[in-house]
Amino acid sequence: MTYAETLNYLFSQLPMYQRIGAAAYKADLSTTIHLLHALGNPEKSSVRYIHIAGTNGKGSVSHMIASVLQEAGYKTGLFTSPHLRDFRERIRINGAPISEETVVNFVTENSAHFEAIQPSFFEMTAALAFQVFKDESVDFAVLETGMGGRLDSTNVITPLVSVITNIGMDHSQFLGNTIQSIAAEKAGIIKPEVPIVAGNMRPVALEVIRSKSKEQNSPLTLAPMFLPENIQTDLKGGWQQENLRTAFAALTLLSETFTNITQDALIKGLGHVVTNTGIRGRWEWLSRTPRVVCDVAHNEDGLGLVTAEISKEKYRKLLIVLGVVNDKDLAKSLPLFPKEATYFFCAAQIPRAKKAEELALEAAVFGLHGEVYPSVQSALQAAKALAHPTEDLIFVGGSFFTVAEVIPASQS
Template identity: 50%
Template sequence: MTYKATLNWMFTQLPMYQRQGKTAFKKDLTNTLALVKHLDNPHLKFKSVHVAGTNGKGSTSHMIASILQEAGYKVGLYTSPHLKDFRERIKINGNCISKKEVVQFINDNKTFFEQHQLSFFEMTVGMAFNYFAKQKVDIAIIEVGLGGRLDSTNVITPEVSVITNIGLDHVQMLGNTLSEIALEKAGIIKEHIPVVISEKQEEIQSVFLNKSLEKNTSIYYASDEIVSDYQSDLKGNYQQKNSKAAVQTIHILNTKGFHVSNSDIKNGLLNVIKNTGLLGRWQVLNEEPLIICDTAHNREGLAYVLNQLNEQNFNELHIVIGVVNDKDLERVLPLFPKDANYYFCKPNISRGLDAEELQKRAFCYQLKGEFYDSVQQALEAAKLHSSANDLIFVGGSTFVVAEVV
């Protein structure tokens, strides 16, 4: 198969959360365990850091990878979802896996995938583990896809486990309370493996503490351990919490045989985008008018981003917004400013919420504007109605941002 045909097969033949929502979520690791056995256990052939959380896990993963790259290590990075190209999910030192590698892996294992009815995510995890083992990375930073305890990545035994901010997202699968969701994320905590928690959230502290006691391991709250604020090329205010989690993780790795200097940490955080190719985090797309996009898509993430929007200087605010159809709008729409001009759109995926429906729902919260047939049309309309001193924000969904970066 060609690369395009291979991706089409992966995307359309098998269940995938990105396309289907909760019906793609599998509540056990049987398939992944069978897959890694079939692949000769590649996950046992490299060291790793495992990163879970509701918000910040992607940025934190990229920060850790960037710092280790600055220290001269060969660093694998597995994240999801991708924005522009599937291959963004699997990188070594910022370079995406080749199209040839993707095609070959699927061709070599297609019969096994079909026999076991593997999901898109399970296949992709297997591809990443296989690639990192084959390329003999020094360490791989592995981001959890969804949850933690039952996520396909949770067959690794990392050097450090990292858990970032916990919020009410994917409640259909992970639970209706912060404690239930935190317990799922805490499922990545392993026996005698230190765990870094990026920030203290009073209502769920006991969940992590109890799990760390059960697993006989040390727990580190990065917000307490790291007192310095670090500069980063990732400009969102929320990145301070992520950078502290990354730095604390590096400190622990230094006790386990890695050698990362303070200057490596500093340079790694200043060059995350250059070193790893991260997109869509408080990303400036244009200067006049200022156009900013961000992949924040749940209440906790959007609260940070919208607060930072309020700190900017502008004449008028224009917001291009689209969401997926299972988004809990009652939790996120009240956060948005009523005095902005809205441009409602539907991201170009089957799970996208119809733009006119979003417009109607938003009107209930005094958010007013027109709806458009596509993200690009909405953005063009926002540009048309903006002056040089205005600000345009594009967001609401990862899939909206994917169409503009």
Template identity: 50%
Template sequence: MNYSDTLNWMFSKLPMYQRQGKTAFKKDLTNIKALLLELGNPEKKIQTIHIAGTNGKGSTSHLLASVLQEQGYKVGLYTSPHLKDFTERIRINGKPMRKNCVINFVKKNNEFLEKQNLSFFEMTVGMAFYQFAKKKVDIAIIETGLGGRLDSTNVIEPLISVITNIGMDHTQFLGDSLAEIAVEKAGIIKKNTPIIIGEKQEETTPIFMEIAQKNNAPIYFASDLVNENYESDLKGIYQKNNVKTARQTLEILRKDKGFTVSDKSILNGFKNVVKNTDLKGRWQLLMDKPKVICDTAHNKEGLFYVITQLQNEIFDKLHIVLGVVNDKNLDSILPIFPKNAIYYFCKPNIPRGLDANILAYKALEYNLKGAIFDSTKIA
């Protein structure tokens, strides 16, 4: 079994949320606990920081990893989904997991994975913990997939828990209000474990305060506590919030958890996130002439920041390549998009992708006009 065969087996045999949506979503932790037991409970052999939130959890994870790498630590980083290759999900000091390690893990465990009916995400979480324990990382940054309380990553006892913010996304799983979603995300708050909240929001703050108090968990609101402005190579305007969240997390890590984190490492880590971690898709400049920007914003709150920043750009013509998945509320996101752009509507190359004709027809209701293409690549 080579790498291509291994990926084909994983994608075909294991239900995957990014491709199939809700049919791949598991509502309990039974499977992941069974897998970790089979693997010798690697999650108990590593120190972790656990990060949840509607937006910014990926960027915050990479910011933290970058700083800790600058300090000289061996840092594991688990994020999802991947953009180009599966190995992006599991990194140590910025380098993706080796393909032969993926092959060996699947070859060794495929019978158990099928027998236990694990999802794709459950398998990747187990693989990440196994790899981080095997390679003896000093600390691992673990990003949740969806939600918090029932997310497969929520089997760890982290040094610090982090919730970046709460927005209206994945409502079919997490609830129809910010308060309901906050309760699900707050499921990562553990007893006697510091919890960092990135953004203070009127609807969610009382919920976080109450759950933290019940768990005797010290709670910190980064938006209130961090006043400094830091330079970063992440140029999206929305990154200011993520930098503050990472900064407060690092303060607790060095003050209360015995980690050495110098001010110099913080400055250099924030300046060199892309270099240190190879983060992609966050206001990423793909080309300068003509200027081409790529961003993975995928909900109303994230898109608002991206479109705001776009409107501040100087341009003669604005071209937007746009594709969405079929569970997005188009009536909530399409009004955000500028009407003075030329649109290239396409369908993401996954089963969940929304037909480009449907997207274009709906976009016309908001006076967004353009052409329809068979694929993102052609668009």
């Protein structure tokens, strides 16, 4: 198979949550465990794991930690999701996506297992990540959960440290309808006697984390309120300071055992996350003339932070290209958006996307008005045609998949 044929097989034959939603979700780890056993349990290698969960910020924190480990001289694997431009973004070694050949060979060699075991897309991808990290003999692997924690396919390892960035309302149909129930699912990554780092979160969520850490005899570290002045990150957006504090706390714990994680490695790694790891779509400027910025935030808490960031910008007119997925609670997130903006409603090219016409109708209830467009690209082009080259601001967002259709391919 070619790489394109392999991707077509993965996307069409395996249930993929990002594309179809609930039908791809499995409420236990049995398939993951079965698949990994068939592969010879690559997750049980000598790789040292850092495991990261959370409603928002877990991707940024994962990239921050990986960047510092790379600067410290460690061969570092990184597993995140979803991807923006290319499937291979999900699995990186020292910031570089795995090769097309690696993906093709893994699928070709193990297709019989896939037919027999019937994994989901994410279960297969997690298995590929574990296999790659073993084969590449990485020193560390940073694993971001796909959803929740307790039943996530990454939750089959014992890490050196577990990290929970924050807890908010998202994926309620799977994780529960309260902050406490969602926190309990995220807390499922806490392992006996393994240190746990908690980011800034609601007190009711933190209480769940505290209780689970006591039950597991796992030392709990809270992200600090303040950082040394020389600890900065190149990731843009005011909310990244919270992610920075969480990553710093986890790295400080690791540095007690791994002395290569020096102050210099911390400063360089946290200051060069984008160049070291290739992270995209976090308050990323796509253009300065006209001014176009995008962000992958997609739930109430994340969009609240993004709309607050928008309000800090100076502009004459605000134009928002907005596309969302079907299973989000728009009654909570749409009121966060500014009424004075002009909206360009669209839908990403995935089955799970909410139709632009439906989004426009729901948005109108909250005083958000604009036109409907047949694609994300056409919506962006229409916004650019209306925008002043320097005085107006265009924001593109609402979901990972909306951003994926406008973000340029990586130059690396």
